Amino acid sequence: xxxxxxxxxxxxxxxxxxxxxxxxxxxxxxxxxxxxxxxxxxxxxxxxxxxxxxxxxxxxxxxxxxxxxxxxxxxxxxxxxxxxxxxxxxxxxxxxxxxxxxxxxxxxxxxxxxxxxxxxxxxxxxxxxxxxxxxxxxxxxxxxxxxxxxxxxxxxxxxxxxxxxxxxxxxxxxxxxxxxxxxxxxxxxxxxxxxxxxxxxxxxxxxxxxxxxxxxxxxxxxxxxxxxxxxxxxxxxxxxxxxxxxxxxxxxxxxxxxxxxxxxxxxxxxxxxxxxxxxxxxxxxxxxxxxxxxxxxxxxxxxxxxxxxxxxxxxxxxxxxxxxxxxxxxxxxxxxxxxxxxxxxxxxxxxxxxxxxxxxxxxxxxxxxxxxxxxxxxxxxxxxxxxxxxxxxxxxxxxxxxxxx
Numbered sequence: 001x002x003x004x005x006x007x008x009x010x011x012x013x014x015x016x017x018x019x020x021x022x023x024x025x026x027x028x029x030x031x032x033x034x035x036x037x038x039x040x041x042x043x044x045x046x047x048x049x050x051x052x053x054x055x056x057x058x059x060x061x062x063x064x065x066x067x068x069x070x071x072x073x074x075x076x077x078x079x080x081x082x083x084x085x086x087x088x089x090x091x092x093x094x095x096x097x098x099x100x101x102x103x104x105x106x107x108x109x110x111x112x113x114x115x116x117x118x119x120x121x122x123x124x125x126x127x128x129x130x131x132x133x134x135x136x137x138x139x140x141x142x143x144x145x146x147x148x149x150x151x152x153x154x155x156x157x158x159x160x161x162x163x164x165x166x167x168x169x170x171x172x173x174x175x176x177x178x179x180x181x182x183x184x185x186x187x188x189x190x191x192x193x194x195x196x197x198x199x200x201x202x203x204x205x206x207x208x209x210x211x212x213x214x215x216x217x218x219x220x221x222x223x224x225x226x227x228x229x230x231x232x233x234x235x236x237x238x239x240x241x242x243x244x245x246x247x248x249x250x251x252x253x254x255x256x257x258x259x260x261x262x263x264x265x266x267x268x269x270x271x272x273x274x275x276x277x278x279x280x281x282x283x284x285x286x287x288x289x290x291x292x293x294x295x296x297x298x299x300x301x302x303x304x305x306x307x308x309x310x311x312x313x314x315x316x317x318x319x320x321x322x323x324x325x326x327x328x329x330x331x332x333x334x335x336x337x338x339x340x341x342x343x344x345x346x347x348x349x350x351x352x353x354x355x356x357x358x359x360x361x362x363x364x365x366x367x368x369x370x371x372x373x374x375x376x377x378x379x380x381x382x383x384x385x386x387x388x389x390x391x392x393x394x395x396x397x398x399x400x401x402x403x404x405x
Contacts, residue, residue, distance in 0.1 A: 027135055028133070028135040028136045028138070028139040029087050029088075029093065029128065029136060030085045030086070030087070030093060030136055030139040030140055030143075031086055031087055031088040032085075032086050032143070033083055033084065033085050033086070033139075033140060033143035033144065034083070034084050034086065035081060035082065035083050035084075035144075035147050036080065036082040036083075036084065037079065037080050037081070037082075038080055039062070039065075039066050039069060039080055039082065041082075042080075042082040042084060042095065042097075043062060045084045045092040045095055046062050046082070046084075046095050046097065046123065047062055048092060049092055049094070049095050049123035049124060049125065050062060050123055053126055054123065054124065054125050054126060055123070055124055055125075055126050055129060055163055055164065055166045056121065056122075056123035056124070056163075057119045057120075057121050057160070057163055058119075058295035058296075058297060058302060059113055059117040059118060059119050059120065059121075059295075060095075060097055060120075060121060060122075060123050061276070063265070063268055063270075063276050064113070064265055064276060064295075065097055065112040065113055065117075067261055067264045067265050067268070068112060068113055068114070068116060068117075068261055069099065069112055070261075070264075071257040071258070071260040071261035071264060072114065072116075072255075072256070072257040072258060072261050073099055073112065073114075074257075075256045075257045076101070076256075077101060078099035078100070078101050078112075079099060079100050079101065080098075080099055080112075081098040081099055081100040081109045081151070082095065082096065082097055082098060083095070083096040083098065083140075083143075083144060084096075085140055085143075091125075092125075093124065093125050093128045094122045094123065094124040094125070094128060094129075094140075094169065095122060095123040095124070096111075096122050097111065097112045097122075097123070098110060098111060098112065099111075099112050100151060103372075104372075106152040106153060106368065106369060106371075106372045107149070107150065107151050107152050107153075108151070108152065108153045108154075108155050108372065109144075109151045109153070109154050109155070110154075110155040110156065110157065111156065111157070111158075115252055116258070116261070116304070117158070118158065118182070118302060118304070118339075118341050118342045119158060119159070119160050119163075119182075119302075119358075120156065120157060120158045120159050121159055121160060121163060121168050121170070122168075122169065122170060124169060126166055128169070129166050129167055129168065129169045130166055130167060132167070132169035132172060133172075134172055136169065136172075137169065137170070137172045137173055141154075141173075141363065141365070144365060145365045145366075150365065150366055151365050151366075151369075152364065152365060152366045152368060152369030152372055153362060153363065153364055153365065153369045153372040153373045153376065154361070154362070154363040154365060155360075155362055155373075155376055156170060156173070156360065156361040156362075156363070157178060157179075157360045157380070158178050158180075158342070158358055158360070159171070159175075159178070159358060159359050159360070159361070160182075160356055160357070160358055161356075161357045161358070161359065164299060164300075170361065171359065173361045173363065174361060174363070175359040175360065175361045176359060176360055176361075176377060176380065176381060176384075177358070177359060177360070177384050178358040178359055178360050178380070178384065179360075179380050179383040179384050179387060180342045180343045180344070180358075180387060181343070181344055181355045181356075181358070181387075182339055182341075182342060182355060182356035182358050183339060183340055183344065183348040183349065183351075183352030183354070183355060184337055184338070184339045184352050184354045184355060184356050185327065185337060185338045185339070185351050185352045185353070185354070186336065186337045186354060187330070187331045187335060187336060187337060187338070188331075192331070196327050196328075196331045197324060197327055197351065201324075201350060202324065205317070205320055205321050205324045208316045208317050208320075208321060209316070209321045211316045212282065212284070212289065212313060212316055212318065212321065215284035215285070215286070215313070216284060216285045216286075217283070217284045217285035218282070218283070218284045219282070219283055219284075220280070220281070220282055220322070220325040220329075221280070221281045221282075221283050222278065222279070222280055222329070223275075223278070223279035223280075223281070226267070228279065229266050229267060229279060231288065232266075232279045232281050232288060232291055232293075233262065233263055233266050233279075235281075235287075235288040235291060235307070236262075236291055236293070236305065236307050237253070237259060237262075239307040239308070239309070239310060240253055240305075240307045241253070241254065242310060243307060243308075243310075253305075262305075265277050266279065266293065276295065277293050277294070277295055277304065278293070278294055278295065278296055278301075279291065279292075279293050280292045280293075280294075280322060280325070280326050280329070281322070282318050282321060282322045282325070284313075287309055287311060287313070288309070289308065289309045289311075289313050289318045289322075290306070290307070290308040290309065290318035290319045290321070290322040291306060291307050291308070291322075292305075292306045292319075292322055292323070292326060293305050293306065294341075296330070296335070298335070299335060299336045299337070300335060300336060300337050300338065300339070301326070301330045301335060301337075301338045301339075302338075302339050302341065303338075303339065303340045303341045304341060305341075306319060319347065320347060320350065323340075323347070323351055326338070327351060338351075338352075339352065339356065340352055344387070360377075360380055362374075362376045362377045362380075
């Protein structure tokens with residue numbers, strides 16, 4: 001795996017959360033690590049670190065992952081393995097929201113969320129992450145290695161190197177590039193929506209949209225009430241299977257518990273933070289023409305899932321038109337960036353010219369875990385190589401299609 005010392009971690013960012021003795025501390029600040037086997041037991045520490053000024057991604061929110069574990073994780077017999085690192089004063093420094101399971105005789109621990117989490121990362125205090133040292137990570141891993149029952153392999157995939165300018169402390173561990181890339185659009189500093197999309201693309205989409213604007217009741221809608229949410233989510237679960245079948249792709253949304261999970265998170269709303277999932281749609285009186293669902297945190301919007309109509313209106317590229325509305329919506333609100341979720345696609349490259357650096361770490365905690373970690377590392381390296389080679393990807397995609405016939 002790649003050494004992690006290429007990242008300069010020596011700059012300590014002073015925040016309102018930083019104690020006076022944090023800067024320049026050479027030894028580990030982790031006094032103890034506690035592993036909780038229920039979400040309820042870990043919840044107080046978890047919620048403390050998911051609130052500002054601490055740092056976490058959308059996908060590590062307690063509401064999101066507790067719903068995933070309830071509907072999906074439990075059905076797959078994934079056991080909560082939530083590691084919380086504390087300082088000498090008993091304050092939580094970092095929360096690792098993991099689950100564990102046994103595969104071929106080895107016990108693996110990995111981030112909650114599965115395929116439905118685009119980014120995986122700990123929740124952490126900003127000052128701790130900004131000045132994390134190898135000693136901190138060594139103490140964390142040593143504590144997990146001593147835990148009983150034993151975990152053989154830590155499989156930490158799809159991790160951003162940093163989040164909102166704060167380094168991910170797990171980037172200090174041995175790592176390798178993730179299988180997939182994460183296309184990203186950074187909004188212009190002046191916040192002008194027009195500058196976020198090229199003039200030629202904007203003109204083409206406006207020409208297409210004129211056809212849709214002739215439809216009775218045509219509009220861009222951001223779901224605000226139960227009726228909007230119900231209509232949009234029902235549409236998604238009606239259209240998505242048909243699109244996946246047409247592409248001869250497996251429908252991950254048909255797996256046990258997934259529909260219940262999606263409906264749960266789409267209904268959740270916090271009195272202060274607003275909806276957990278934000279639904280955008282193009283609609284007319286007759287149908288939902290296109291739909292995007294994603295999460296936002298005031299700085300970034302990330303897309304989770306989407307679909308579009310099977311009617312004749314599909315010829316006008318409604319998904320791209322809706323994406324243009326979404327870009328304008330968040331640029332006007334002063335957001336810093338937007339991403340369209342895991343993986344590459346032509347429509348993503350139209351809007352997103354940058355990529356988030358994302359990495360995986362596979363760490364053995366026992367002697368026999370070395371085999372499992374090495375196998376996972378090799379498998380993910382091979383997948384990454386295939387994804388980065390158009391010729392190999394074409395061959396593999398052809399083989400998959402042939403096997404599904």
